[in-house]
Amino acid sequence: MAVSIKDIARLAGVSHSTVSRALNHSPLIPLQTAERIQRIAAEQGYTASAVARSLVTRRTEAIGVVVTSIADPFNGEVVAGIEEVANREGYSVVLATSQADPRREMTVVRSFRERRVDGILVASSRLGAQYQPLSSELEAPIVLLNNQHPSELAHSVSIDNADGGLQATAHLLALGHRAIAYIGDEFGLHSDEARFLGFKSAMQQARIEIHPDFVVRGDGGQRGGKLRAAELLNLPQPPTAIFCYNDMTALGAISAIHAHGWQVGREVSVVGFDDLFFTASLQPPLTTFRQPKRELGNQAMELLLSILRGQGAERKVVIRGELVVRESTGQPYQAILSGKNLAAKS
Numbered sequence: 001m002a003v004s005i006k007d008i009a010r011l012a013g014v015s016h017s018t019v020s021r022a023l024n025h026s027p028l029i030p031l032q033t034a035e036r037i038q039r040i041a042a043e044q045g046y047t048a049s050a051v052a053r054s055l056v057t058r059r060t061e062a063i064g065v066v067v068t069s070i071a072d073p074f075n076g077e078v079v080a081g082i083e084e085v086a087n088r089e090g091y092s093v094v095l096a097t098s099q100a101d102p103r104r105e106m107t108v109v110r111s112f113r114e115r116r117v118d119g120i121l122v123a124s125s126r127l128g129a130q131y132q133p134l135s136s137e138l139e140a141p142i143v144l145l146n147n148q149h150p151s152e153l154a155h156s157v158s159i160d161n162a163d164g165g166l167q168a169t170a171h172l173l174a175l176g177h178r179a180i181a182y183i184g185d186e187f188g189l190h191s192d193e194a195r196f197l198g199f200k201s202a203m204q205q206a207r208i209e210i211h212p213d214f215v216v217r218g219d220g221g222q223r224g225g226k227l228r229a230a231e232l233l234n235l236p237q238p239p240t241a242i243f244c245y246n247d248m249t250a251l252g253a254i255s256a257i258h259a260h261g262w263q264v265g266r267e268v269s270v271v272g273f274d275d276l277f278f279t280a281s282l283q284p285p286l287t288t289f290r291q292p293k294r295e296l297g298n299q300a301m302e303l304l305l306s307i308l309r310g311q312g313a314e315r316k317v318v319i320r321g322e323l324v325v326r327e328s329t330g331q332p333y334q335a336i337l338s339g340k341n342l343a344a345k346s
Contacts (some may be wrong), residue, residue: 003044011044012037024254056189063304064090064112064120068100073276074293078123078145081297089305091118100187102126111170113138124148128190141307145300148189155307157300157317161191164289165198165243168271171204171287172241177269177332181214181239183228184250192217192245195273199243214239217251225252226259233260233268240268242333247279247288254282254328270302284327291321 014037017196020309022029022037023046029037063086067075079095080217086093094117098105105127112120119141125131128149131142144156172180182199185192203210213235218224225244232239244250250272257264264270265284272279274288299317 003041003046006188006255007126008041008044008046009115011040013287031166032174058198060116060118061090062117063301064109064115064117065093065095066098066105066108066122066125067095067110068098068124070095070097073278074274075123075290077277077293078297078300081294082121082301083297083303084294085298085301091305098126100124100126106130109142110138111296119143119308121145121300121304122147134266141304143300143307145296146191148191155303155315157296157303157319158320159291159296160320161194162198162201164273164291164323165195165322166202167198168243168273168287168289169199169202170205171325172243172269172271172325172329173202173208175241175269175329175331177241178208179211179237179239179332180208180241180243181194181211181216181226181232182243182245182251183232184215184217184245185220185249186217186224187220195245211239218245218252220246222252222255225249226256227252229253229256230260233257233262238268241270241329242268243271245273247274247276247286250286250288250328251278251282254286265328265330267333269332271329275324279324280326282328287326287329288324289321290324292319295319 005016005019009016012019019037022034022041023041025034027033065079067079071073083093094112094115096108098108105122105125109120109122117140121143123145125144127304128144128147131144141155147156169180180203181197183197200210214232216228216231218228223242225248229242232242239248241287244251244253253270254264257268257270262268270286272286273286275288279286279288281332296319299319303315303317
């Protein structure tokens with residue numbers, strides 16, 4: 001039979017409220033009395049009810065987390081970073097997916113508040129700006145992580161996507177590439193716009209005009225990357241390098257290059273974005289812009305905790321990543337530069 005606060009109070013010879021305050025480390029209870037009550041509770045195997053505690057503190061010590069998909073390896077590492085901080089601070093994490101559907105995202109966020117979570121983290125939001133009024137309505141702090149919709153919401157954590165696009169393109173330019181293509185995302189995501197802005201900035205700084213046929217957009221996945229890369233390779237003058245919106249797109253581009261009979265890093269260089277777990281194991285290993293995924297999760301959870309503790313002034317945290325150079329990039333292949341047709345190469 002579970003031991004209750006009433007049982008502890010009877011054994012300690014004090015009131016129920018005194019026991020409750022002592023177990024919650026209230027400064028109103030003398031230290032000696034509090035230690036005696038806590039000792040009795042431990043001896044009796046008392047375990048506080050999370051439900052009962054939440055009724056008193058108005059906190060559930062639970063955080064709602066919304067991600068687009070649990071199958072996405074990027075989200076897995078971000079959630080690991082969130083849980084790392086949450087577990088350390090005694091919070092549990094309730095996870096749900098939006099499937100990149102704005103309506104489903106809104107439904108999930110509202111359901112979280114009905115479960116009385118203390119705060120909500122939304123990764124790769126498709127709603128963005130709608131959270132400004134919603135946060136007040138739900139009476140729960142909301143932090144956006146890598147928001148995909150421009151927003152004035154006070155609290156957000158994101159990667160510097162424009163800097164990543166600039167670094168990736170500058171790397172290709174430094175190798176001698178001038179015919180550089182960009183495979184973006186067709187869904188109008190904020191991260192795609194920022195990465196393309198970085199791409200354009202690097203090309204403008206190098207005073208190189210971007211060929212209109214060299215900017216295409218896929219579905220953000222392997223299939224779209226393969227289709228768009230195949231189109232680029234079949235141009236009369238194909239690019240010597242391709243900067244891809246993300247690693248999954250780059251994976252498709254690499255497949256298209258191999259199917260074309262060309263070598264990645266020799267005939268065509270490829271750069272990705274994210275540095276997912278498989279990138280170092282590809283043949284050849286992929287040059288990519290590394291997003292500090294676990295740190296993104298850490299920072300988002302830390303920001304949410306600071307808000308819950310009343311320390312949350314408006315903050316937009318921007319984290320810089322780093323370019324990881326591997327064998328998928330090299331100097332431009334001279335046969336392509338001279339316009340020779342390599343498509344028939346075995």
